Amino acid sequence: MGGDLALIAWILLALSLAVVLGTLVLAARRMAIRRPGGAVECALRLGDDARWQRGVMAYRTGRLLWFRSMRAGLRPDAVFDRQALRVVERCAVDRGVTVIRFETGTPGETVRLQLTPDAATGLLAWLEAGPRRWLGEGALDRP
Numbered sequence: 001m002g003g004d005l006a007l008i009a010w011i012l013l014a015l016s017l018a019v020v021l022g023t024l025v026l027a028a029r030r031m032a033i034r035r036p037g038g039a040v041e042c043a044l045r046l047g048d049d050a051r052w053q054r055g056v057m058a059y060r061t062g063r064l065l066w067f068r069s070m071r072a073g074l075r076p077d078a079v080f081d082r083q084a085l086r087v088v089e090r091c092a093v094d095r096g097v098t099v100i101r102f103e104t105g106t107p108g109e110t111v112r113l114q115l116t117p118d119a120a121t122g123l124l125a126w127l128e129a130g131p132r133r134w135l136g137e138g139a140l141d142r143p
Contacts, residue, residue: 025072030056040122042066043114044078052114059126080104080111082130090124092117100124 038059043052044066055077058065064085065076084105092098098120102111115123 026070038126040115040119042119045112045114046078047110057113057115057119057123059123062130064123078111082127085127087124087127090120 039056041054042057043054044057045052054069056067056069058067058076062082064080064082066078066080068077071077080102081104086103086105087100088103088110089101090098093114096116097114098117100113100115100120100123102113103109104111113120113123
């Protein structure tokens with residue numbers, strides 16, 4: 001009887017430590033993603049039939065990175081080129097939610113982001129402020 005209680009106590013202790021360790025790993029990951037700045041909470045939907053997935057969107061110099069919330073790795077789950085993103089539609093679903101639909105530069109591929117109105121304004125300003133390619137760019141790079 002006493003051995004069974006000791007075993008149960010060890011199992012509960014191991015489970016508690018696993019939960020605490022998992023929480024610490026996710027918190028450290030979130031801090032690492034947000035550290036360079038320019039990161040906001042959002043949901044992403046790839047295509048029309050896909051489900052909404054919660055995550056963190058991070059602005060980098062020429063790319064928009066998206067990380068799924070409940071994942072331990074530091075690699076982004078989706079990467080979008082800043083110059084290829086084109087806003088197709090923006091609508092306010094609710095007072096606190098805005099959905100922006102983008103074309104990604106890949107034919108037929110659209111992405112929807114669900115964010116707060118402030119985060120949507122920041123994203124659109126970031127896209128607008130980015131460098132734009134012009135038709136002759138790269139022509140002088142060739143001999």
